[in-house]
Amino acid sequence: MLFSDITILDEFFEEQKHMYVGVEGKTISYIGSTRPEKDFGEEYDGTGKLLMSAFYNAHAHSPMMLMRGYGENLALSDWLNTRIFPFEDKLYSDAVYYATLLAMAESLRFGIVSTSDMYYFCEDMVRAVADSGAKANISRSITSFTEGSVKNADSYREAVALAENCHGAADGRILVDASIHAEYTNTEQSILDVAEYASLYGLNMHVHISETREEHEECRQRHGGRTPVQLFCDLGAFDTRTTAAHCVWITDEDRQIFAEKNVTVASCPVSNLKLASGIADIPALLEKGINVAIGTDSVASNNSLNFIEEMKFFALLNKVKHYDPTLVTPRQTLKAATRAGAVSQGREDCGLLKEGNRADLIVLDLSVPHMKPVHDLATNLVYSASGSDVLLTMCDGNVLYRDGEFLSIDIEKAVAETENACAKILESLA
Amino acid sequence: MLFSDITILDEFFEEQKHMYVGVEGKTISYIGSTRPEKDFGEEYDGTGKLLMSAFYNAHAHSPMMLMRGYGENLALSDWLNTRIFPFEDKLYSDAVYYATLLAMAESLRFGIVSTSDMYYFCEDMVRAVADSGAKANISRSITSFTEGSVKNADSYREAVALAENCHGAADGRILVDASIHAEYTNTEQSILDVAEYASLYGLNMHVHISETREEHEECRQRHGGRTPVQLFCDLGAFDTRTTAAHCVWITDEDRQIFAEKNVTVASCPVSNLKLASGIADIPALLEKGINVAIGTDSVASNNSLNFIEEMKFFALLNKVKHYDPTLVTPRQTLKAATRAGAVSQGREDCGLLKEGNRADLIVLDLSVPHMKPVHDLATNLVYSASGSDVLLTMCDGNVLYRDGEFLSIDIEKAVAETENACAKILESLA
Numbered sequence: 001m002l003f004s005d006i007t008i009l010d011e012f013f014e015e016q017k018h019m020y021v022g023v024e025g026k027t028i029s030y031i032g033s034t035r036p037e038k039d040f041g042e043e044y045d046g047t048g049k050l051l052m053s054a055f056y057n058a059h060a061h062s063p064m065m066l067m068r069g070y071g072e073n074l075a076l077s078d079w080l081n082t083r084i085f086p087f088e089d090k091l092y093s094d095a096v097y098y099a100t101l102l103a104m105a106e107s108l109r110f111g112i113v114s115t116s117d118m119y120y121f122c123e124d125m126v127r128a129v130a131d132s133g134a135k136a137n138i139s140r141s142i143t144s145f146t147e148g149s150v151k152n153a154d155s156y157r158e159a160v161a162l163a164e165n166c167h168g169a170a171d172g173r174i175l176v177d178a179s180i181h182a183e184y185t186n187t188e189q190s191i192l193d194v195a196e197y198a199s200l201y202g203l204n205m206h207v208h209i210s211e212t213r214e215e216h217e218e219c220r221q222r223h224g225g226r227t228p229v230q231l232f233c234d235l236g237a238f239d240t241r242t243t244a245a246h247c248v249w250i251t252d253e254d255r256q257i258f259a260e261k262n263v264t265v266a267s268c269p270v271s272n273l274k275l276a277s278g279i280a281d282i283p284a285l286l287e288k289g290i291n292v293a294i295g296t297d298s299v300a301s302n303n304s305l306n307f308i309e310e311m312k313f314f315a316l317l318n319k320v321k322h323y324d325p326t327l328v329t330p331r332q333t334l335k336a337a338t339r340a341g342a343v344s345q346g347r348e349d350c351g352l353l354k355e356g357n358r359a360d361l362i363v364l365d366l367s368v369p370h371m372k373p374v375h376d377l378a379t380n381l382v383y384s385a386s387g388s389d390v391l392l393t394m395c396d397g398n399v400l401y402r403d404g405e406f407l408s409i410d411i412e413k414a415v416a417e418t419e420n421a422c423a424k425i426l427e428s429l430a
Numbered sequence: 431m432l433f434s435d436i437t438i439l440d441e442f443f444e445e446q447k448h449m450y451v452g453v454e455g456k457t458i459s460y461i462g463s464t465r466p467e468k469d470f471g472e473e474y475d476g477t478g479k480l481l482m483s484a485f486y487n488a489h490a491h492s493p494m495m496l497m498r499g500y501g502e503n504l505a506l507s508d509w510l511n512t513r514i515f516p517f518e519d520k521l522y523s524d525a526v527y528y529a530t531l532l533a534m535a536e537s538l539r540f541g542i543v544s545t546s547d548m549y550y551f552c553e554d555m556v557r558a559v560a561d562s563g564a565k566a567n568i569s570r571s572i573t574s575f576t577e578g579s580v581k582n583a584d585s586y587r588e589a590v591a592l593a594e595n596c597h598g599a600a601d602g603r604i605l606v607d608a609s610i611h612a613e614y615t616n617t618e619q620s621i622l623d624v625a626e627y628a629s630l631y632g633l634n635m636h637v638h639i640s641e642t643r644e645e646h647e648e649c650r651q652r653h654g655g656r657t658p659v660q661l662f663c664d665l666g667a668f669d670t671r672t673t674a675a676h677c678v679w680i681t682d683e684d685r686q687i688f689a690e691k692n693v694t695v696a697s698c699p700v701s702n703l704k705l706a707s708g709i710a711d712i713p714a715l716l717e718k719g720i721n722v723a724i725g726t727d728s729v730a731s732n733n734s735l736n737f738i739e740e741m742k743f744f745a746l747l748n749k750v751k752h753y754d755p756t757l758v759t760p761r762q763t764l765k766a767a768t769r770a771g772a773v774s775q776g777r778e779d780c781g782l783l784k785e786g787n788r789a790d791l792i793v794l795d796l797s798v799p800h801m802k803p804v805h806d807l808a809t810n811l812v813y814s815a816s817g818s819d820v821l822l823t824m825c826d827g828n829v830l831y832r833d834g835e836f837l838s839i840d841i842e843k844a845v846a847e848t849e850n851a852c853a854k855i856l857e858s859l860a
Contacts, residue, residue: 068802069809073756105799213753273746274813276755303813304800309739316703323643325706326503369535370734370817372498372845373852379499383704383733387800388818415802422803 001399004035006046007366007377009053011352013331015377021051023359026396031355044392048367050377052334053353054113054360054393055307056341058266059206059245059295061119062103062128062136063096066422067300076212076275084300090428095421096121100128101414106305108134108401108409111362111390116243116266116295116345118179118206120155122162130170133400133408135360137345138166139179139206144190151193159194163201173396175204175346180237182208183219183228188235195236204241204346207232210254211246212277229254238263243344245295247285248278255288264291264344267336269313271297279321282314282328293340306387311337315382330382363392431829434465436476437796437807439483441782443761445807451481453789456826461785474822478797480807482764483783484543484790484823485737486771488696489636489675489725491549492533492558492566493526496852497730506642506705514730520858525851526551530558531844536735538564538831538839541792541820546673546696546725546775548609548636550585552592560600563830563838565790567775568596569609569636574620581623589624593631603826605634605776610667612638613649613658618665625666634671634776637662640684641676642707659684668693673774675725677715678708685718694721694774697766699743701727709751712744712758722762723770736817741767745812760812793822 003021008031010016022030022040030036071083107115114135117125122140129136140159144150159178167176178198180191198205209228210216219228229250232238238261245266247254258265267280285292294314296305315333319325342351350358364381365371368389371380393401400408433451438461440446452460452470460466501513526549537545544565547555552570559566570589574580589608597606608628610621628635639658640646649658659680662668668691675696677684688695697710715722724744726735745763749755772781780788794811795801798819801810823831830838
């Protein structure tokens, strides 16, 4: 495909007008201000449109699509114990498959091509992502509340099978990550075991860290003053490439460890507001050179996968946290939503509109009234754009969403089957 | 028009499916679960759609559309002194007209039918709103930095002319409000003068109050410990129906005064984040029974008029401010975005989907993936919907926006003329 006479946001997030971008196979193979001589097949008229890197969602639980809007206005423990856990107890394979497929549809509609997705029923998730044409780093998250090795638990066996069967599946679109769910849901032994599994299979690690103040403080009490970050580091959890979600309550020492161990922080600003967890200190992370990406968390605590909206929350919250309107710029935000997420997933050739990189691209409508006038395009993208301005989403060179149509997903079936699964589970809970 | 077989959000913000709603002239004249016998003209197929009250924007400065994205990542004083004030110094009549027209287009696209709009060049704003078919409460905001009466100032004379010429114009769609810009931009005498003007012409009052901590504290120093709210109340500023924007730093005593004087608070959550002002305490206001509405403020500090997005910020911020996820429910939020705004504008027959009320209505697309599944529709509307889900906006029974088309505004001209005005002003500043 040749995107012709289109505005682009280049690898430095600067606007360049009247550009030509050629995609060949999975790759961006031409970017220039003149029409290429080569034939790239279909020509896409870029008038009034923007081409930029697609988004990478660095923390999510896609199957929780089933629980969007289920269990609202509740304290965290009530939310988990009276709504989420009983509902999750009734999940089944097809429910997870279709819920994940619907999550992929919503992701593509909002410009997300790849998701770091932690849950269970992972082989159903793999199937859904593979069928959707999108990418995901999928992890079977491990919890363990009893002493001793976790290696005999079903969850660990599932994680091993997942690594063996699915890592690199769907032509590399599916990667398998290791996942220690969190400090408060694991023992020191199970943390050691999962870290060992990650090293053994060469997997990235994906964890929840210091999401709530209670989690952070109770860890210190349980573990001789060590924070979750310090404990995880001591137990080798960061010895492969790691993404740590939330990190609302981490300390300066924790940030130092992240910098040294190249840990990515996946900040989930909307979910952290909705569950009343707090506001992660993004400027303190950026100052240390830490890779900061953005996650939606699940739609049960968001309740959408609207990544443009998520960027706005990400960019705005720290201004009030520190009473300083100069903090977290649009370009820092765009980088977090694109390149930083790709890096966190170990997809080094993704997340930048650059020749030779993967063609994970989105087209946005610049002709809509809410994107006018333009004093600075990056600013308009972060603060003025609407999620629905995404007109086209391409993953590895394949157009998966375009002008309201899902080209890889039977959206009516995905919706109907997800609704059926909800009804079935609610009935079994009644 | 007859909306047929449509889901509605009724006057209690509850979902009702398969309803019929008939509009006659400016009025909602039928709501029922059966098809009415009467002929309402065009039939609108409501399958997969939601009909609800349109939104009322309780605080804005529409002509600042010209400055969207101009002057970013700056401290407030730099923002005002190096960017906003010099730019505003170059404004002219046509620039304000087209910028306001573009703001009306964006408003209608995002479901806002009526805007409380404080600025200057007000007769140009009136023209634009009248031409757009939308509604507005327009006020010439008064500032005075010298002692003595403000009655001889041009600003006051303009305010008087505005009240005499435009209050009730465009068949009542235009109302004129009085406006004391703020405590820190006025003297006690000018506050008295504008309060007197409001009473004389029977106008609502629209003010900025305690937006920043500095403003609040410096007022106390200047005025013997009195807060802006206490000072304004003492000087009679609340003696007609008043809307107070921001109110981030007000005290319990201030809230007591608001409750007694029936003052509406127009909370501007996004702008208050973007300018690093703070988070208004919404639960404390609601507890006292105060009418709480939502404002976008200008797009220079937002930078959009996406009211669905604004609702999400409104609903989420206080959960973290108080570390309590139960605060500010979707229904409280929907009321703030609709009925509370209409009431603040003195439009008593607006803001509720109810027989006999004005037909200020919006249709939203419920068939999109991000609105599925539905456990609770009000929750999905506040947390999951995208601004662009608005398919149709009707004001006083007239369809002004539908499926991407603006029926009352030449959108290409509004955009082009706004861009021309920006270029002209920037050139004169260079």
